Amino acid sequence: MTGPAPVVARLRTAVRDALADLPDGALVLVACSGGADSLALAAATAFVAPRAGLRAGAVVVDHGLQRGSAAVADRAAQACRRLGLAPVEVHPVDVEQRGRGPEAAAREVRYAALETAARAHGAAAVLLGHTLDDQAETVLLGLARGAGPRALAGMAPVRGLLRRPLLGVRRDETLAACAAQGLEPWHDPTNADGPLAPLRSRLRHRVLPVLEDVLGPVAPALARTAEQLRDEDALLDSLAHELLTLARVSEPSVPDGGADAVVLDVQALAGAPAALRRRALHRAVLDAGARPGALLRTHVLAVEALVVAWHGQGPVALPGGGEARRTCGRLTLRGSPAARGERAERPRTHEET
Known part of the structure; x- marks a missing residue:
């Protein structure tokens, strides 16, 4: 046989x-x-x-x-x-x-x-x-x-x-x-x-x-x-998650933050290595409701500038109609209402890379 x-x-x-x-x-x-x-x-x-x-x-x-x-x-x-x-x-x-x-x-x-x-x-x-x-x-x-x-x-x-x-x-x-x-x-x-x-x-x-x-x-x-690269990527993801946990403000102190906003402490982000900070900000913008396929490096760098190159500039537009704004030492990321509703309905088992 x-x-x-x-x-x-x-x-x-x-x-x-x-x-x-x-x-x-x-x-x-x-x-x-x-x-x-x-x-x-x-x-x-x-x-x-x-x-x-x-x-x-x-x-x-x-x-x-x-x-x-x-x-x-x-x-x-x-x-x-x-x-x-x-x-x-x-x-x-x-x-x-x-x-x-x-x-x-x-x-x-x-x-x-x-x-x-x-x-x-x-x-x-x-x-x-x-x-x-x-x-x-x-x-x-x-x-x-x-x-x-x-x-x-x-x-x-x-x-x-x-x-x-x-x-x-x-x-x-x-x-x-x-x-x-x-x-x-x-x-x-x-x-x-x-x-x-x-x-x-x-x-x-x-x-x-x-x-x-x-x-x-x-x-x-x-x-x-x-x-x-996958093993290194997993390590960076873990470190970025720790950074976001450290930087996240549980009670938004920004008046227009909103219940769905992601609010982060600027000082905690500023002290992190650039590669780690950008990865954490990428994740935070996605958490705020941006669509993964529309989020580009240029968006992340513009948000990062609110942390490390702050000179009083206005909000940064995020893909999908949201924005990132720095006020009183806090970085507030908000998606548009439509993006937040879509995120709530969309399963996230597929790869958002």
Whole structure:
């Protein structure tokens, strides 16, 4: 009796390792689009979960952005059911861009749908099919945009309910795993190259092959960079949290602060190292209601100037209609009422980097 193909065994091992800490009887949900990565993940999870004493289901999010998307979602759901996953649900969503690109908007509603499904079923984890190649693309995009260490740390293997078992697996391995198991993945037309293709698709088909040809195996190197930066990023996050706890004023002394304002002691912030202070201010502005994708380094530096380069200047406008203001040795950060309401309604299980 022969065992599974080596690539199938590799994916199963990756999933087994990712689920090792879950208690017996816990439910895990696979986010499955029907593409090779998520379908290979669904197959590996369907094999591993019952042998590990776990239950496994799937969630298919239909973004409705392409003609025939409902049929694609139904096909993915049927494939998951044939693998033995249960429950399997299709979640149609409405993607409203509201000033964001279509990819960012789709990502936000997708994670919200996954959060809703996990909460409804009491799932202990939601598994995502991001691969090493996705990680490399994320890091390269961050480098091109001049992003800081948070973005260059890429996607975390575990963040809240979300788990990414395949971050050490190449995209061609998921295709091979599907072929070895007789699975027919859906090939998203937006992943193909072309003048109107999304930026990530153009990077995948045009830029990375050139880098690989000139520099060798770039994708694994970029993924290693993300892994190394992630530990440092976690340490900085912990230190920034301590700084914010020290600087936060529990009773706002600024008349227009408002109940939802974040009020910080300027002196406590001024004495911190610049990198730590900026990270703390970045977190504080998000806590005040700014949308992560709209908050730029220029905003953080302008807020920091109220702390370290104060000469009586007026308030700093924050993305989304909020403001930062210094008064009487206090830094007050306020989001707009609309931003605060949106923040209250928006799940924060996805990665806000």
